[in-house]
Amino acid sequence: MKYVLVTGGVVSGLGKGVTASSVGVVLKACGLRVTSIKIDPYLNMDAGTMSPFEHGEVFVLDDGGEVDLDLGNYERFLDVTLTRDNNITTGKIYQSVLEKERKGNYLGKTVQVVPHITDAIKDWIESVAAIPVTSNQCHSLKLYDNYPFLSKTKPTQHSVRELRALGLTPHLLACRSAQPLLENTKEKLSQFCHVPLGNILNIHDVPNIWHIPLLLQSQNAHYAILKQLNCLSIATPPALEEWTKRAETFDNLTNSVRIAMVGKYVGLSDSYLSVVKALLHACIARSFKPIVDWIAASDLEDDSMKLTPEAHAKAWETLRNADCVLVPGGFGDRGVRGMLLAAKYARENNVPYLGICLGMQISVIEFARSVLGLERANSTEFDAQTPNPVVIFMPEGSRTHMGSTMRLGSRRTLFHYPDSITSKLYQNSESVDERHRHRYEVNPEVIDTLEDAGLKFVGRDESGQRMEILEIPSHPFYVGVQFHPEFKSRPGRPSALFLENMNRIHGLNFKRQNISMIIDMEIEIVVEIHRWVYARNVGQLESQRCRSVHSEMNDRGGIEGELSLSITNPIARMVVFETLE
Secondary structure: OEEEEEOOOOOOOOOHHHHHHHHHHHHHHOOOEEEEEEEEOOOOOOOOOOOHHHHOOOEEOOOOOEEOOHHHHHHHHHOOOOOHHHEEEHHHHHHHHHHHHHHOOOOOOOOOHHHHHHHHHHHHHHHHHOOOOOOOOOEEEEEEOOOOEOOOHHHHHHHHHHHHHOOOOOOOEEEEEOOOOOHHHHHHHHHHHOOOHHHEEEEEOOOOHHHHHHHHHHOOHHHHHHHHHOOOOOOOOOOOHHHHHHHHHHHOOOOEEEEEEEEOOOOOHHHHHHHHHHHHHHHHHOOOEEEEEEEEHHHHOHHHHHHOHHHHHHHHHHHHOOOEEEEOOOOOOOOHHHHHHHHHHHHHOOOOEEEEOHHHHHHHHHHHHHOOOOOOEEEOOOOOOOOEEEEEEOOOOOOOOOOOOOEEEEEEEEEOOOOOHHHHHOOOOOEEEEEEEEOEEEOHHHHHHHHHOOOEEEEEOOOOOOEEEEEOOOOOOEEEEOOOHHHHOEOOEOOHHHHHHHHHHHHHHHHHHHHHHHHHHHHHHHHHHHHHHHHOOOOOOOOHHHHHHHHHHHHOOOOOOOOOOOOOOHHHHHHHHHHHO
């Protein structure tokens, strides 16, 4: 068993999780078996009750663990499936120790931070490290807290001095910076931090995050780590061809696609980090450069038109210019009216729409109001007294406790319509397993009425009572899902729903291009016919069709300049000869 400990400063949003994940990618590319643990100092049991504005998104694992968003980076980069135990918090450690004390496991001893809390941390790390995630010989575990951000060398020097005062000597320094570090800066860091010059790693800004493993490889980070772990004899040269291709592909993308993200927490993009990553994975697979247009749902509402008219106008302009509309998950009634308007716009204008969790519930409410005429149709989350509750609280849900009381983790969805869009794109006519995180669900009592009106619930849980997937068959792509497909998307294996969304956008754009091309070709054909007819000095046209063309071109003013004697367009030539037969 081998361990890599990553620690450092406390500043958020500098790419620390991506860097730690990239270290794992390079080690895995050398043939090692790699897993990750995130240690958080807060007393919360997990991230489930934290505000997205303060902490970013809550990432959900297969076992229902609500964890820090960095575990999402670990899963995506390393292509592994982690558990709730891979996220250690101070709250979890203290709870485990106190539970043992209540059971009498300490045999009457005084329970203290040392040795009981420290032993609990070590035992937890060892037990999680032993869980297999891939197959090979050497097992590397990354414990990650933070990295130093480097604008000057002094903060890094102080950070290392504090670490050494605790009896820990760093073997490598990973330094974040906007630009590549100068050689004399590295030499200074090496001298004052007592770290070999070759072990000063510079993680500077790059065009996209898939360059980070390549950046580490180019600085021989893998060699330094493998040497320290005494794993050089069992490691292979890093095989990062797939990462190289992915990074270069993204850099060279030119065709863009605009995605309108209509949500509640758009002020902090990390609130929807996994959704953005899933869009990126799907776009790369279809050679699109994603442009995510963030729309605060409240800016679409009628009240916004009076209070903030500029924001209102800009939000609607952005929505109308989008190639697709995506409404992600969330809680609370703020912005709901704006989401309803976005869903209605997409439905009525045949714009591809994907509603996730709350986004699915929004599409049900909008359909009930606009199509069924139930003006007060709503979710009991937003209006407990609604006469038409189309979305209700889960019967088994707790109304007194918030933490770990939702429907969480991987659950099975059965397809009730084998010929539906989703069953085809999942390439499975029976079922699919996806991760969930919700308290509210579609009211089963209104299903028949909604389906009779054209809203089909093509996927349901194993009981048949919980609605998991909805579609509108007459729409190019209007899909809502109760689960969160973004949590299982990977760089090389995009989520099927996000990928199909891009396929539909590509199809609609292709049709628009074809229509434009056909119009241009028809104009060219008419011009060619006119030229040919004039060049042959045809006086009496026997064909009424040619006469019509001749008359139409004369009405438009004819063609100026020298007339060609040949027909260059093969379709025009075919039309002319067929016309004169």
